[in-house]
Amino acid sequence: MLLLASLAAVLLVLCLLSIALGARGVPLDQVLRALSGHADSRLVENIVWTVRVPRTALGLAAGAALGLAGALMQALTRNPLADPGVLGVSAGAAFAIVFSVAVLGLGSLYGYVWFAFAGALAAGVLVFFLGRLGRSGLTPVKLALAGIAVTSLLTSLTSAVVLTNPDALNRYRFWNAGSLADQTGATVLRVLPFVAAGALLALACAPALNSLALGDDVAASLGRRLGLVRLQGVAAVTLLTGATVSVIGPVVFLGLVIPHAARVLAQRAGVGPDHRWLLPLSALLAPCLLLAADIVGRVVVRPVEIQAGVLIAFIGGPFFIAMVRRRRLAEV
Amino acid sequence: MARASGTGKPSVLARRHFRLAVPPVSGVLRPRLVAVCAALTAAAFLVFCWGVSIGEVPIGPVDVMKALAGQGDPGTLLVVRELRLPRAVVGLLAGAALAVSGALFQTMTRNPLASPDMIGLTAGAGTAVVAGIVLGWDGGPGAQALGLLGALATAVLVYALAWRRGTTGYRIVLVGIGLSWICTSATDFLLARGGRFQAQAALGWLVGNLNGRSAADAVPLAAAVAVLVPAALVLGRLLRTLQLGDDVAAALGTRVQPVRLALMLTGVGLVAFATAAAGPIAFVALAAPQIAQRLAGAAHPPLVASALAGALVVLSGDLAARTLISGTELPVGVVTGVLGAPVLLWLLIRANRAGSGG
Secondary structure: OHHHHHHHHHHHHHHHHHHHOOOOOOOHHHHHHHHOOOOOOHHHHHHHHHHHHHHHHHHHHHHHHHHHHHHHHHHHHOOOOOOOOOOOHHHHHHHHHHHHHHOOOOOOHHHHHHHHHHHHHHHHHHHHHHHHOOOOOOOHHHHHHHHHHHHHHHHHHHHHHHHOOHHHHHHHHHHHOOOOOOOOHHHHHHHHHHHHHHHHHHHHHHHHHHHHOOOHHHHHHOOOOHHHHHHHHHHHHHHHHHHHHHHHOOOOOHHHHHHHHHHHHHHHHOOOOOHHHHHHHHHHHHHHHHHHHHHHHHHOOOOOOOOHHHHHHHHHHHHHHHHHHOOOOOOO | OOOOOOOOOOOOOOOOOEEEEEOOEEEEEOHHHHHHHHHHHHHHHHHHHHHHHOOOOOOOHHHHHHHHOOOOOHHHHHHHHHHHHHHHHHHHHHHHHHHHHHHHHHHHHOOOOOOOOOOOHHHHHHHHHHHHHHHOOOOHHHHHHHHHHHHHHHHHHHHHHHOOOOOOHHHHHHHHHHHHHHHHHHHHHHHHHOOHHHHHHHHHHHOOOOOOOOHHHHHHHHHHHHHHHHHHHHHHHHHHHHOOOHHHHHHOOOOHHHHHHHHHHHHHHHHHHHHHHHOOOOOHHHHHHHHHHHHHOOOOOOHHHHHHHHHHHHHHHHHHHHHOOOOOOOOHHHHHHHHHHHHHHHHHHHHHHOOOOO
16 A cells, blocks of 8 residues: 555656656746646746646556556466567557548547557457467467567558658657657547546456466356456457557557566565556556656757657667566566 | 489479589589579569669660660660669669578578568668768768668677577567667657658658669669678578587587678678668568578578579569559558568468477
8 A cells, every 4th residue: 555655656746747847947836836726927827737737647648558558468468578569459559540540531539549449459369369379379479479570560551551641651750659749638638538448447357367367277267257357358458558559659668567567566565466456556657657758758858859658668678678588488 | 313203204303402523513403493593583684674664754675675785775775774773773682682681590590580670680770870861961881881880789789688598599589679679769769850851761761762772872782792692602501500500510510600600790781781772671581581492492591592582572572662553652661561571470370380489
C-alpha cells in the first residue's frame, strides 16, 4: 500500500513538472495560480490549460494503457519479451490508421480508432498463431521473431501508403516517432473512454492471470475458463493499444520494460508476482516513465523536442538486449 | 556412373556433380548450379534492358542493346548512357552486393534469419546516412563513409553484445533486432528534427530508392563490388569448413578467427556501400540467398547464384515499382519490402515446423 502511495506521489510530482516546464518559461507560482483558476494573464491560462494540461493528461492515459497492455500480454503469453510494440500489435494498429487516413480519407479520431482496434487485433492474433506453430509451442524467441516478422511486413505496407501521399508523410513522421505534443484536450477526452474500458477489463483479469501463471492445466482445474480469460485479455490489449496508438503513434518497449520493473518492486514490497498488484503497479509506473521521458525530451535540446517514444526506445532497446543476453529466457 | 532413373540414358542433369581434375587445378562442377546461374544471368540481363527501355521516351529493347554496345543515334545513346544506365547499374550492383553479404552472414551464423537487414546493419548505416542528410552533407563520398562507419559500428556492437562464451544464431538475431530498434528511433528523431524537404529526401532514401541515381552513386559501389565480391568468393571456400563448427574447421587447417573477421568485414563493406548508394532496400539480403539456395538445391546459399538472384530481385522490383501505378514512381524498397516480408514469415514457419525455431 505504501508502495502504491509513494508511486502515486512520484507521479503527481511528475505531472506538476510536466505542467510547469516547457518551451516558454512560466514561473511556478503563476502556473499554480492558473491551475487553481486564477491565472495572471490570458497567455498563461492558455499555455497551461490548452497545451500543457492536455499533454500531461495524455501522458497519464497513454502510459497507463501501454503499461497495462504490456503486463497483460506478458501474463497471457507467459513470455518475458511480450510487448505491444515487439509483438506487432502496435504496428497493426498503426498500419490500419495510416490506411484509413491516407486512403479512405477519415479525419476524426472516432473515424479511425475502430480501424486501429481491428488492425491491432488482427496483427496480435496472426503473431500468436505464427509463434505457436511447431512442436515446441509458444517459446519466447519464436513469439518475438513472429512479432518482428509481422511488424516488418506491416511497416513496409505503411511506408508504401505514406510515400505515395506527401501530406500524410509530413504528419506521419511526427506521429511515428511517438510524441505527446500537439494534441487538443478534446482528442484526449475522446480517447479516454476506450482506455478506461480497456483498463477495467484488464484489472478484472488479474485474479485469473494468477492462476494462468501456474500453467493452463492447473488454471483449468482451479475452475478458470481459459477461453474466456484469454478473450477478455485480448479485448483489453486491443482497446488499450489501439486507442493509444491512434493518438501518440506506435511506442515500442514501454510495455516491455514496465512490467519487469513492477515485478521487481512487488518483490521488494513482499507481495510477490501477484497480478492484482502487478497490473496497478504497471499502470502507475508506465506514466511515470512516459512523462519523465517527455519532460526530459522537452528540456535537453531546447528549442527542439525529442519525442518521448524516441527516448523510451533508447532506454528500452538496451533493456531488451539485456533480456536476450540472459542465459535462459525464463518464463514469467 | 550415375544414370537418370527409368530412362536408361545417361543424363547430364541427373548427376549431382562432376569432379574435374586437370592437374594442377581441380574442382567440382555442379550442372544444376551452372544452369541456375545461366538462367538468372539471362533473366537479369533481360530485366536490365527492359528497365532501361522504359521511361518518358520509350526506347525499343533492340535499340537499348545496340546503345549498350555503343551503336545507334546520338540522342538514344545520350538518354541510355547518361540518364538511365546509372540507375540500372546501381540497382544491379546494390542487389548483388546485398545478396552476397546476406549469403555470407547466413552461412556464417548458420541461420537464415541472421541477414544484414535483420541484425541491424542496414539500420545502423541508415541512421548514419540520415544524420549526414539532416546535417547537410548528403551525397558523394561523405555518405559512403558515414554508411560504412554506421554499419561497422553496428556490426561490432551486435557481435560484442551477442557474445557470451560464444554466440548462438538466435542471440545474434535478437540482439541485432534490439539494436536496429534503437537505430530506427534515432533515425525517427533525426527525421522529425530535419526540415520538411530533408525529411522527404531522407525518408525516400530510407526505404531503398533508385530514383535519380547518377554515375557518382554508381562508381564507389562498383569499386567496392569489384574488390569485395571476389574477396567473398575466395573466402567462401573457407566458409564451408567454418560451417562444420570452429573446432573441426581448426582441425582442418582453417585459421578460424582471422577468416571469420575477414568474412564479417567483407559482408559489412558490401552492405554499407550498397546502402549508401541505394538506401537499405528491404529484405534483398534476406530473401535473395534463400531463393538462390532453393533454386540450386544446395545445402547453403551459393555465392554467385545469390549475387545474380539479388540483382534480379532489385531490378525487377524497381521495374514493378515504376510501372505498377502509372504516374508515381514508388521506391524499390517498398516493393521488395512487401514481397520480402512474406519470405521472412515463410522462413519462420519452416523453422518452427522443423522445431529449430529457438
